[in-house]
Amino acid sequence: MKNTIKLLATCAILAGSGATFASGTHGGGHEPDTIGKPGVLSKVTRTVNVDMSDAMRYSPASLTVNQGETVRLVVKNSGKLTHELVLGTQKELKEHYEIMKKNPEMEHDDPKMLTVKAGKIGQIVWQFTKAGTVDFACLQPGHYDAGMKGAVAVAPGKNSAKVASK
Numbered sequence: 085m086k087n088t089i090k091l092l093a094t095c096a097i098l099a100g101s102g103a104t105f106a107s108g109t110h111g112g113g114h115e116p117d118t119i120g121k122p123g124v125l126s127k128v129t130r131t132v133n134v135d136m137s138d139a140m141r142y143s144p145a146s147l148t149v150n151q152g153e154t155v156r157l158v159v160k161n162s163g164k165l166t167h168e169l170v171l172g173t174q175k176e177l178k179e180h181y182e183i184m185k186k187n188p189e190m191e192h193d194d195p196k197m198l199t200v201k202a203g204k205i206g207q208i209v210w211q212f213t214k215a216g217t218v219d220f221a222c223l224q225p226g227h228y229d230a231g232m233k234g235a236v237a238v239a240p241g242k243n244s245a246k247v248a249s250k
């Protein structure tokens with residue numbers, strides 16, 4: 085499966101999250117693992133197929149996983165437009181969306197961001213380490229406003245202590 089995303093202009097602000105953040109552009113430094121961390125393919129415990137359409141919708145738009153699970157999101161773009169699936173907090177997504185509006189050609193090189201061209205399939209492998217909600221959205225200009233968003237509910241896991249100590 086092709087999962088290479090060309091790195092040309094990365095989203096500098098988000099890519100640099102945690103390490104150095106320019107004061108003023110962000111309301112505060114966000115923890116790099118607020119929503120989890122990049123997963124390892126061999127640790128995948130759940131695979132979810134997500135469809136993206138030109139109706140500006142994900143199907144399904146809401147998923148439930150258990151804390152600590154490594155999930156493989158197989159994301160299909162069944163539309164004619166480019167769509168993407170970006171995981172983040174509501175705040176991060178909104179900030180990033182504003183940047184995207186100014187730089188629509190921006191390409192992503194981040195494990196939590198996936199851009200899928202029309203008719204293609206891509207995947208994100210992500211470990212959801214924190215209980216709570218992880219949002220996702222399509223940050224293509226206009227799409228987020230049109231309601232192209234969803235959420236992953238992360239249920240607290242029995243092994244949360246183990247995950248936290250890792």
Ligand SMILES: [Cu+2]
Pocket residue numbers: 140166167168222223224227232
């Ligand atoms: Cu879209």
